[in-house]
Amino acid sequence: MRTIDKTVVRSEQSVLATNKVLRNTYGLLSLTLLFSAACAGLAAMMNMPPMGILITFAGYFGFLFLTTRFANSGLGLLFVFALTGFMGLTLGPIISMYLSIPNGSQIVMTAMGGTGVIFLGLSGYVLTTRKDFSFIGGFLMVGILVAFLAGLGAFFFNMPGLSLAVSAMFVLLMSGLILYQTSEIIHGGETNYILATVTLFVSIYNLFLSLLHLLGAFGGDD
């Protein structure tokens, strides 16, 4: 009897801990999205020039490294805001560029709305069905690495077709990553809300950029 009681108590504790991670993740994700949007707006208002691939790359992976390194301490929160703020600053000039083309505002708003619908839809799907997608993690990581290298190849060798294919791949991979990460949170595979927030933020950011690229290329009267 005592063993059953202990099991029930442990199970309740586990559910409470999972709910706490989920609540903290969505709370921090909301704050970082607002902060990043404010930084993007500031960069657009100030007409900041694009940072260039070297600074973008070093800043993004540098802050990502620091965030994961200090994810278990208070500094992790500081670095997650530094990372998302920096990503917002890099987004500002890109949005400004799209807004300067004829139907640019429609493209930006559609990409933003589309990203929101995809994120909410996929999160809602995992939260209601409670499916376990832990089997997909390896496949996603390899896919992201391949897409990342292909994206660099498209940049270096100036291949717009490959660049579009990479954006299409990223839409699929980031959608998969949202499914995977949400599933990991609710099944106890991810217990650190800072790392969960970073993964979801990066998914949303890449999803938005990829949609922007695809809508800019294929949208319009052509």
Place this chain on the structure above:
Amino acid sequence: MEHMSTWEALLLGVLVVLVLFWMGPGVKVMLERSRQAETRDWRGFLWPIVLVVLFVFLLIKMV
């Protein structure tokens, strides 16, 4: 491609290699965890992805 000097291209290459080395162990752990997973509901994973693809086509038609 934006104009890059040789040292910038080299530095970027070094950064890419460092990132790959940094991510390597994590990718190995995730691959191992994927292999050990008890349930593999591919249909449950692919359905929402197909819906995302259809939704993106709809967005492209809209703009």
